[in-house]
Amino acid sequence: MTVLHNVSLLPYNTFGIDVSTEQLVEVKPSGSGSPASRYAHAIEELYEGRMFDRPYLVLGAGSNIVFTKDYHGTVILMSKGGxxxxxxxxxxxxxxxxxxxxxxxxxxxxxxxxxxxxxxxxxxxxxxxxxxxxxxxxxxxxxxxxxxxxxxxxxxxxxxxxxxxxxxxxxxxxxxxxxxxxxxxxxxxxxxxxxxxxxxxxxxxxxxxxxxxxxxxxxxxxxxxxNKLPRPEVYGSAGSFFKNPIVDDATYNALLDRYPDMPRYPGNKLSAGWLIDKCGWKGRSVGRVGVWPKQALVLYNLGGCTGAEVFELSNAIASDVKTKFDVALQCEAIFVD
Ligand SMILES: Cc1cc2nc3c(=O)[nH]c(=O)nc-3n(C[C@H](O)[C@H](O)[C@H](O)COP(=O)(O)OP(=O)(O)OC[C@H]3O[C@@H](n4cnc5c(N)ncnc54)[C@H](O)[C@@H]3O)c2cc1C
Missing domain, CATH: 3.30.465.10 (Uridine Diphospho-n-acetylenolpyruvylglucosamine Reductase; domain 3)
Structure with a gap:
């Protein structure tokens, strides 16, 4: 197993946040047979290298992750396999x-x-x-x-x-x-x-x-x-940044009374994009982070943004939605620090 030190994570997250990790290792399956037998050696190597003795993060393609600072631990990258x-x-x-x-x-x-x-x-x-x-x-x-x-x-x-x-x-x-x-x-x-x-x-x-x-x-x-989403090769993003909130009957019905044009989904699910749009955020930006003009649920990198800036904007949006609708937004994207 090769352990790389002080590696930039820029190529490993679709938001395009430029941070680094102290260590990076790749987990590769080998041989044939069941998944357990093909990954046994790689897991053994992780133990031998004491990778679980300090903070670690299993990383896929980094498309739902926002790094807020350099990662002080080991990023475990899953290699492609078959x-x-x-x-x-x-x-x-x-x-x-x-x-x-x-x-x-x-x-x-x-x-x-x-x-x-x-x-x-x-x-x-x-x-x-x-x-x-x-x-x-x-x-x-x-x-x-x-x-x-x-x-x-x-x-x-x-x-x-x-x-x-x-x-x-x-x-x-x-x-x-x-x-x-x-x-x-x-x-x-x-x-x-x-x-x-x-x-x-x-x-x-x-x-x-x-x-x-x-x-x-x-x-x-x-x-x-x-047509609706920023292409990752042009603008960094993590796709839908917030989950669509699910509220109780009373909140759902009260909102429908106030906003009869509100999109309706089964199970008292609200459209987070619509709530954000109604707060006037669609197409706006703060510093180097923007709210995608075609879909208010998506935050995107205008160029060189930091995870802290993304965190700040997402908090400002969630706070406005809470004030206007009394609905709490939850992030779908995961902040890693
Ligand atoms: C433009 C865009 C559009 C998107 N559209 C959608 C959409 O329509 N629907 C949707 O659901 N999502 C969407 N997403 C979000 C994203 O694609 C998904 O969440 C995806 O599953 C993340 O995969 P990843 O490999 O990049 O995971 P990562 O971002 O690398 O990791 C996500 C989480 O999974 C954990 N993880 C990853 N691999 C493993 C593993 N092997 N074992 C244990 N834990 C692991 C990580 O530790 C982390 O907690 C979109 C993202 C972008 C950028």
Whole structure:
């Protein structure tokens, strides 16, 4: 295992924050067999190198992370690994991908192998491992809808574990992995995908997208996404910065009385983007951080911003939303210090 010292994290976070880490190591699977046997050597090396004796951060593609300062510890980077398929009954196949693979590469691979059910998540940046930490979602589908099981190393029990989907406690951008920061290193995720393409167009924004094939739907979703969001190669961001808040009946109904044009989602979910827009933040910027003009939920880097500036702007926005609507915004992006 190679340990790199004083490494810039600029290439490792999509917000484009220029900080460094004291140490950086890459976890690579080796050999063949089960995920546990392929990652056993890499985990052993992490113990031998005493990587868990000081602060550590498992990093995917850094697309949901905001570093607020230099990281005084070890960044453990999940290297790419591979993907394979195994039969699962007559209608489905299990697609198992190593944690460091990009989720979007797995989606493309699946469609090329006539396996469906995951296409609505096309072009969500980031890795397979983080897809279950965050329970990523888009256009009416969440990772939890297709995850069959997750292989991880449990640092508390000091053993490899396989968690079935129902054991992962998935919720809205939430999971057992998120609730136990630092406890699990996700090494592999198995998705249950289907042999028949049944487009899921229930989500309002995509009902009229072309869908004669999965690849057509995938391409249409990709176009739709990048029409609304900053392209990472142009402007740094972490995607949606805040979660859509879920409120009680009384708050939801009172808001609907006051704002009959308010977007409505099932389960008393509010649109954080709409709340932020109503506070006048859309398109505004403070210093080197802006609120994306096409989607108020996204904060972006105008060039050379720091994590502290992002933190400041996100606090100002949350405070205005609290004052105007009495609704607390929660960050979807994760601040790391
Ligand atoms: C332009 C843009 C658009 C986006 N659109 C969406 C969207 O539509 N829907 C959505 O849900 N998200 C969206 N996101 C957010 C982001 O893509 C997801 O949260 C993604 O899952 C993050 O993956 P990552 O590999 O970059 O994770 P990172 O940012 O590297 O890490 C995220 C968290 O997961 C942990 N982690 C990562 N890998 C592992 C592992 N192997 N084991 C244990 N813990 C791990 C990290 O420690 C951290 O806590 C968007 C982001 C951007 C920049």
């Amino acid at each position: 993907v394979n398929a195994s039969p699962l009954g007559e209608e489905a196949t299990l697609v198992s991908a190593d944690a460091g693979m990009l989720l979007d590469d797995v989606i493309q691979w699946s469609i090329e192998h006539d396996l469906y059910g995951i296409e609505n998540l096309s072009a969500i940046p980031g890795t397979v491992g983080a897809s279950v930490v965050q329970n990523v979602g888009a256009y009416g589908v969440e990772a939890k809808d297709v995850v069959y099981c997750v292989d991880a190393y449990d640092l508390k029990q000091k053993e490899f574990v396989t968690l079935k989907a129902e054991e992962c406690c998935f919720g809205y951008r939430d999971s057992i992995f998120k609730h136990n920061p630092g406890r699990y290193i996700v090494i592999n995720v198995s998705y249950r995908l289907f042999h028949t393409f049944r487009p899921n167009l229930a989500y309002q924004a995509i009902t009229s997208l072309p869908h004669s094939s999965a690849i057509e739907l995938r391409n249409a979703i990709i176009d739709l996404r990048w």
